[in-house]
Amino acid sequence: MPRNAFYAQSGGVSAVINASACGVIETARKHRKHIGKVYAGRDGIIGALTEDLIDTSKEGRQAIAALRYTPGGAFGSCRYKLKGLEENRAQYERLIEVFRAHDIGYFFYNGGGDSMDTANKVSKIGRTLGYPLTCIGVPKTVDNDLPITDNSPGFGSVAKYIGVSILEAGLDVLSMARTSTKIFVLEVMGRHAGWIAASAGLAGRKAGEPPHIILFPEITFDEPAFLARVKETVERYGYCVVAVSEGVRNADGKFLADMGTTDAFGHSQLGGVGQVVAETIKRAHGYKFHWALADYLQRSARHIASRVDAQQAYAVGKAAVELAVKGENAVMPIIERISQKPYRWRVGVAKLEKVANQEKKMPRNYITADGFGITAACRRYLEPLIQGEDYPPYESGLPKYVRLLNKPVKKKLGTPFKI
C-alpha cells in the first residue's frame, strides 16, 4: 500500500527551492505504487507540528510545473529550529503523531545544515517509537555552506545575480567616476562563509575590472591595508568597486556592521556594513561613494537564475524521491562534480549525520594572499555554477510566477500544539 509523503521548506528561501519542490512532487506523482499524496507543511515544519498540512494533489500539473521557475517558498518556510531530542522530545513525538494520523511514510526536508540535523533526528525517533518513516534531506542554501556536496542548490543563482550586478554597476561607476562617484560598495549575504562575496569576483576577468576588492567573512578586516588598496585602485583606474560580505569582522571579532552607529533616538543600528565600509573610505580619502544592499533581491532573483542551479535544484528533489522509493533512509542527495571542463555533474548520496550542523567555509587557497580577491582555483570552482540562463515566462512585462491554491488537508487530530 502506498503511504503519503510530507515535504517542507526550511530556513531562508531561494530562487530555486521551489524547483526542488517541483522535483519532489512531480517525481512522487510518478511513483504512485509507493507514494500516495504529497502533503506540504504550511510554513515549513510548523505546518507539521500544528497539523497544518497542504494537499499538493489539489494542484494541477501546470501549477506544479510552474514551481520550477517561481522563487520564494511556495508553501511557506520558517526560521524554527527543532531543539535537541533530549531537550524537547515532545516536539519530535508530535511530528510522529501527526505523521501517523495522516499515514505519512516519507519525510522530505528541504533546507540547510540545521534542517539536515532535524531530518536526521526525526529518522531516529521514528525508529525509537516504532513508526517506520523514510527521512530524506533535500539540500538548499544560498550560502553554499553544506559539506560533502560539491555545491548547494540556491547558491548558483545568487552567485549569478551578484556577478551580473557587479558587472553592470561597475560599468555605471566607470562612466561617471571622473566627476562623480568613485567608490561603489555592494553588500552581499553570507554571515559566516564568503561564497557569495567570492561570486562577485566572477565579474572581473581582466586586471582592473570590478570588483577591485572583496571583503570575506573568513578574513579579518585590516582597515589600513584596505584603505591603502582603495587609494591605489582609484589612482590607477579612476574608481574602486568593493563587494563586502555582511559577516566581515574586525580584529576584535566584532561585525563591522556593529560599529556603534546610532539613530536620532540613540538606538544602536545593526546592518549596513556596506555603508560602514563606504563611510570609512570617505573619511580617509574623501571619495564620493554610493553603496547598495541587495538583501532579499539577491536570493529571490529568479529572473536571472543560473540554469545549472535550477537544474540541480530540480535534480535533488527528484533524487530524494527516488532514493526514498529505493528504500534509502537518513540520506541526502548531493551534487558531485565529475569534470571541470566541460563541467559535468551527477547526483550522489550522503548520510544525513555527515552533513548535519556543519558549515563549509571558503578554503584559504580560494582567496588571494592579500585577502582581497579570488584565486584562479576559486574561479574554476565557481564559474560552472552560474552557467546558462533559465528565464521564466513573462506576462505584461513581469515574470509569470505561480501562486498555488495551498488547500489544507482536513485535520484528523485537531489537538492544538503550541509552537
Place this chain on the structure above:
Amino acid sequence: MPRNAFYAQSGGVSAVINASACGVIETARKHRKHIGKVYAGRDGIIGALTEDLIDTSKEGRQAIAALRYTPGGAFGSCRYKLKGLEENRAQYERLIEVFRAHDIGYFFYNGGGDSMDTANKVSKIGRTLGYPLTCIGVPKTVDNDLPITDNSPGFGSVAKYIGVSILEAGLDVLSMARTSTKIFVLEVMGRHAGWIAASAGLAGRKAGEPPHIILFPEITFDEPAFLARVKETVERYGYCVVAVSEGVRNADGKFLADMGTTDAFGHSQLGGVGQVVAETIKRAHGYKFHWALADYLQRSARHIASRVDAQQAYAVGKAAVELAVKGENAVMPIIERISQKPYRWRVGVAKLEKVANQEKKMPRNYITADGFGITAACRRYLEPLIQGEDYPPYESGLPKYVRLLNKPVKKKLGTPFKI
C-alpha cells in the same frame, strides 16, 4: 562636404543610453554625404572642453552594434553643468573653438533636462559666433521627468527592474513572514519625481499583493497614517512590503533620510531612507524588518531591460541624426504614444527650449487618494513601458558587454582648458 559630428553622454547613465549612442553612430554611418566621423566626448561635455575626443570610426561594426545591449556610458559621462551663457561665455566659446578645429557641424547631446538646456545654449552661441552648428538633443533619464515626451528612454528598464524585484522579494517575504521578517522596504531612486517608486506598483496586480505601500516624493510623509497602514497590512496579510523613493520628505520639507542619524564618530549620515522607514516601523510595532537599497543596480540592470525601452532609446538616437540631416536644429526627438491598447508609439519632435530645465512630476491622479499607491490611470501609463524582454548575449554565465577601444582623436588645438 560632410562635416563631423560630436556626441556626448551627460548626467547619470542608464541601462540603455548606449543604445541611443548605437542609434546615433549607426545612423550617422548611413549618411556619409552629410556626416563625416562621429567624435564622442570622453566623459561627456568635458571631453569637448578639454579637446579629449574619441574617434568612434575606429570601432568596428560589431562593437558599435554591441552598444545596443551594453549598460553604462561607453564613452564616459559626467555631472558637469555648463553655467549660463552670461556667467561663463568662455565655456561656450571654447566648445565652438574645439568644434571649429575638428570641423564638427553636428552636436548630439544625450541627457536630461539640464543637458537639453546646454544643447539649446550651444545652438545659440554657434549662431552668435557665426559658426553653423546643428544641435540636437537625445532624451535620456531614468527619472522619467522630461516634459513633452510621453516617457524618457532609460526609465522603462528601471521600472521593469523595480517591478520584477518587488515581485520576487515579495514572494520571499511572504514565505517567511510567520516566523521571520514581516516588513520589507525597498528604497528606489527619484529624488524629485515618483515615477520609479510608482513602477514598483506594477508588481501588485491583485489586492493584497506587494507592494502594499508606496511612498512618493510628491506626497508629504504622514507618519501616523503610514504606521497605521503598515499595521493594518500586517494584520491582514501577514506581511508588508514598502517601496520608498529616496526623495520622500516630512511636513517640514526635510528628507526623511536626513533624520539626524550619526555614526560612531558623530558624523551625520545621509541616505538610507529605506532604513529610516524600516526603523520607524520597528520602533512603533516591533516587526522584524529587512531593507534593500538597489542604488546603481537599478539603473544599470541591462540584463532585465524593457524591450520597449531599448527600442525607444535606439530610435531617439537614430531620429536625432535623421533630424540633423534634414536640417532641423535646436530640437529633441520625443516619444509619442499613439495608442494605449495595443501600445503603439512613434518618434516626434520638440523644441529644445521647451524641454530645457523642466521637471515632469507624477500627476496627482496617478496616485491613490490615500497617497500610498498607484491608480489604474497610472498603471495604464506605466505598463506599456516595461513590455518585452531584450536579453543581452551571455558568455560563461555573464552578459557579454562591450568595452570600446575609445581611441583619441589627435588634438589640433592642444591648448589646455581648466574645467
